[in-house]
Amino acid sequence: MVQRGAWGSNVGFILAAVGGAVGLGNLWGFAYSASQGGGAAFVVLYFVFVLVVGVPVLTAELVIGRHTKRSPIAALGQVGGARLKWVGLMFVLVGFGILSFYSVIMGWTGRLLVDFIRGSVPEDTTAHFAAISEGTGAIVAHLVGMLLTILVISRGVQRGIERVSVVLMPTLFLLIAALAVWASTLSGGGPGYAFYLHPDLSRIFHTETITGAAGQAFFSLSLGMGAMITYASYLPGHGNLPAKAAIIALSDTLVAFVGGLVTFPVIFHFGLQQQVSDSAIGALFIAVPRGLLSLGGAGQVVGIVFFSALYIAALTSAISLLEVVSSAAIDSLGWTRARAGWLGGGAIALAGIPGALSSDWVGFLFQLVGQAFLVFGGLLLAVIVGYLWKDAARAELLSGFRSPALATAWIWLLRTVVPLMLAVTLYFAVLALGPAAKALFS
């Protein structure tokens, strides 16, 4: 068997996992969902959901990964016998599907970064986005993103993923913090903060707000498709997994929250509320550039920082997605890492081309594999760990964690609250597929 990779340090693992989690979902999806879901009401629900559902499922993934030291297909086979291998296979396919559209959005981000660096963002950002989001330019940008991702994966866990994460993640935190400070100097941002931080309680009990928060949290934390199983499979020793899960979830949530402190003042300062409520993509790729253009040179600098941050966030997430696919090929087919990276990544690059030709396809895939399947995957994981594998899971957890009471609470959550919440969320995620599919044909 090919030798399995391993993280060089605890911090390396944490930064890589946070890198996988922090992505376009944090900087693009969170603020948008919050603006649609009643501002702070959404934010509060989101925090509750991360705590009650996200952290337990994340812990379950870390426990499975570290215990089995296998990629998802083999890991689920070990946990539940051959009859559960299909769950792992589904995870790999979901990773494949997500990366195929994620890399397209990453390409748009990269393209705008280049435009800001060259100072060539045209006045009409709507037409510009239409031109760069579909067609040859979009394909090229998508392929460049895939190429970067493959290059990192091929170098290995420690020399590739960990090395890149250790440099890029602190950089990303600094860039976002700088953006938040800059945003606080904007005049007229006050109502933006107020909207973001003042809870509109009339919306908090709407099913859409609740399930929207749940779906967003799952995507943002990269749960339900084995990314965290895969990364945890490279963990040596017996560290404290709930602590790791908490740090990862907290960092991811903090970045999303600070991202909102950037976005909302910007939106209100430039009076872009209408464009933002039209679409999430519009907010990021049309409204923000339009606002920044009006600031001249300073806007150019902010644009470079903003799109660099987005690109870094997207790249480290893309890496974690490709690692799920590659590690499965390495473990299950005996491929070398280079071969798995190039062939797996190459296939995803091809599969991404339809998305680079139609942004409706991107939207549909997001609803399908980025929402419905992730929530379904999380539901399966909760049931598997909570019912079928609970004694082994408990023992694995307690090998590096001293609180049997919390371990009991964890299993209890996985058996009750978590599957219940996820089943309801899944129902609404499936309902949302209809409109997304309709957009494809209109």
Ligand code: PHE
């Ligand atoms: N969590 C990433 C984001 O917020 C997306 C992602 C989902 C990455 C699932 C890996 C797995 O952008």
